[in-house]
Amino acid sequence: MIDSEVFGHQWTTAEGRVIFDEPARVRRWVRVIIALARAQAACGIIPTETLPAIEGLAQTDLPISDIARQTRATSHSTLGMIHVLRDHLPEDVREYVYYGTTVQDITDTSQVLEMQAVARLIWRDLWVTEGQLLALAEQHRTTPMVGRTHGQPGSPISFGLKAAVWADEVGRHLQRLQQAHSRLFVGQLGGAVGSLGFFRDKAMPLRAQFCNELNLVEPDISWINARDRFCEFAQLLAMITATLAKIANETFTLQRKEIGELAERTNPNTVGSITMPHKRNPESSEQIVALSKLVRADAGVMTETMLQENERDARSWKVEWAVFPELCQYSLAAAAMTRDLVEGLEVNVDAMRRNLLLESASEGVLATLSEKLGKHSAQAVLQDAYRKVREEGVTIPQALSDLVEGFVPDKDPKIDIGASAQMVDRVLARANSRRSDESEAAF
Numbered sequence: 001m002i003d004s005e006v007f008g009h010q011w012t013t014a015e016g017r018v019i020f021d022e023p024a025r026v027r028r029w030v031r032v033i034i035a036l037a038r039a040q041a042a043c044g045i046i047p048t049e050t051l052p053a054i055e056g057l058a059q060t061d062l063p064i065s066d067i068a069r070q071t072r073a074t075s076h077s078t079l080g081m082i083h084v085l086r087d088h089l090p091e092d093v094r095e096y097v098y099y100g101t102t103v104q105d106i107t108d109t110s111q112v113l114e115m116q117a118v119a120r121l122i123w124r125d126l127w128v129t130e131g132q133l134l135a136l137a138e139q140h141r142t143t144p145m146v147g148r149t150h151g152q153p154g155s156p157i158s159f160g161l162k163a164a165v166w167a168d169e170v171g172r173h174l175q176r177l178q179q180a181h182s183r184l185f186v187g188q189l190g191g192a193v194g195s196l197g198f199f200r201d202k203a204m205p206l207r208a209q210f211c212n213e214l215n216l217v218e219p220d221i222s223w224i225n226a227r228d229r230f231c232e233f234a235q236l237l238a239m240i241t242a243t244l245a246k247i248a249n250e251t252f253t254l255q256r257k258e259i260g261e262l263a264e265r266t267n268p269n270t271v272g273s274i275t276m277p278h279k280r281n282p283e284s285s286e287q288i289v290a291l292s293k294l295v296r297a298d299a300g301v302m303t304e305t306m307l308q309e310n311e312r313d314a315r316s317w318k319v320e321w322a323v324f325p326e327l328c329q330y331s332l333a334a335a336a337m338t339r340d341l342v343e344g345l346e347v348n349v350d351a352m353r354r355n356l357l358l359e360s361a362s363e364g365v366l367a368t369l370s371e372k373l374g375k376h377s378a379q380a381v382l383q384d385a386y387r388k389v390r391e392e393g394v395t396i397p398q399a400l401s402d403l404v405e406g407f408v409p410d411k412d413p414k415i416d417i418g419a420s421a422q423m424v425d426r427v428l429a430r431a432n433s434r435r436s437d438e439s440e441a442a443f
Contacts, residue, residue: 002329010287012329013336019117020325022064028110029081030057032214033098036105036189039209043202046096053093060088077103100198101191104224104317108188111324112216115233116185118328122240123177123443125335126170127435129244132342133167134431136160141424144415145261145352156356158420159261159347164427166247171431173240177443180236184229187211190222193311225308230320231299237331238292238299244338245292251341252285260351265344284341291334298327356415365396369404 001011018024037054040046062084071080078098086094098106141160146153189207190196196203211218223229254262264282301323305316369378385399392399400407 002326011291011333013121013332015121016118016329016332019114020329025110026062026064026067026081027058028113029078029106030062030085032106032109032113033085034058035213036101036210037097037099038213039206040096040099042209043206045199045202045206046099050093050096053089054097057085057088057097062088078106101189104312105189105191107321108224108317109214109216111230111320112185112187113214114325114328115230118332119177119184119233120443121332122237122335123174124440125339126174126177126240127438127440127442129335129339129342130167130170130174130431131435132339133163133170134428136342136345136347137164137167137424138428140347140349141421142417143347143349143352144356144417146356153355153358156415156417158417158424159349159352160424161417161420162250164424166243167431168427169243169246171434173236173243176236176239180232181443182217184233185216186219186223186229187214187216188219188223190224194222194224196222224312225310227302227305227308227317227320230324231302231306234299234302234324234327237327238296241288241292241295241331241334244334245289247338248282248285248288248341251345252282252289255280255282255285259355261348261355263346263348264341265346284337288334288337288341291330291337295327295330295334298323298330302327365400369400373404 001007002016004011012020034055034057037046037051041048041051062081066087067081067084069080070083071077074080074083082098085097089097137160139160140163141158143159144156145159145162147155147157187207187210189210191198191203196207199206208218251262251264253259255264263280264284266280301319305319308316366375366378366382369381372378373381381400381403385396385403388394388399388402389396394402397407
């Protein structure tokens with residue numbers, strides 16, 4: 001679906017394509033190879049005079065078809081590319097490209113750069129979405145609506161409370177991304193088995209210089225068979241998209257015509273159904289939920305790669321080559337769609353009040369009766385009262401008048417949203433304080 005010309009816009013973004021298309025992957029490999037050559041020249045491992053030609057590979061349009069043909073011919077992951085690189089270098093430089101390194105040094109480091117690019121885009125969209133949710137929470141801090149449990153109407157809350165819960169959760173994901181920065185964006189240079197034996201006494205200075213060239217953290221130890229960094233990022237994307245799916249799923253549910261409290265923004269060309277023209281389908285909400293399901297499934301597959309045998313195990317890490325780009329692109333699509341969804345979210349305050357007035361606020365009545373009868377006795381009385389409402393068709397004040405001596409119903413009952421507004425204010429204060437030290441481009 002990602003590659004579909006018809007449907008691909010629902011499964012990735014233009015920015016995701018730029019990161020993960022095949023020419024971009026080859027350019028990223030070349031970037032890592034050039035960084036390695038620069039580090040090796042700085043450490044006296046290869047001649048400095050070879051650098052201009054190797055650096056020139058960045059401006060060379062390497063033929064993907066030749067790389068593919070030679071990869072099939074050699075049955076090796078990167079030897080086909082090495083042959084093509086050598087063909088584009090002067091004869092006296094060819095021996096110094098991809099010098100002393102192995103597949104995972106290039107592909108793992110390249111995948112870290114992919115992860116970094118994706119994380120920045122996810123951060124940007126979450127940061128904007130959090131701001132939009134905070135604005136909704138502030139605007140609707142006291143807008144009453146039905147709070148629901150088990151899919152059924154419960155006690156009143158404010159819509160601001162619902163939006164603030166979403167914003168608070170998104171804010172924690174932003175913090176998780178920040179906190180994981182030093183763990184995730186780590187270079188890989190381990191050689192054949194992680195010992196860097198090829199480079200002898202220059203191994204450690206070389207690795208430090210290599211990571212510095214790419215602005216990545218230097219690891220304490222090679223991590224060829226330690227895949228937890230990629231797995232952590234995958235699980236973080238699973239959590240992030242699950243939050244986005246929760247927002248989308250709530251929009252999907254509350255957009256139902258018989259509820260009508262929220263709605264997606266539509267454009268004049270949107271068609272809900274070609275057979276039922278009256279429909280206004282929650283297309284974005286549905287797609288976000290679907291994307292999140294796939295991300296969570298892919299994150300589970302990524303976790304399988306942590307099981308490694310010995311010092312290198314392609315049975316596990318090659319799984320990442322298929323799964324990692326897929327879950328990243330699904331996540332980018334979900335984040336972008338949620339950003340647009342929240343930006344255009346339509347809040348029907350009248351529908352919220354209408355639905356609220358259809359149901360009795362039993363929690364408030366319970367609190368009032370508890371002062372007179374005691375909490376547990378009051379609960380038993382209310383259960384009987386609501387049974388009379390269902391069976392006899394009387395109102396709850398009438399039922400309570402029959403059951404509780406001296407009960408006088410409130411002629412002008414107030415809608416009590418509890419501490420909704422106070423909790424919204426606390427979320428707003430903390431989030432705005434944190435965001436004052438950040439920006440959309442802070443990550």
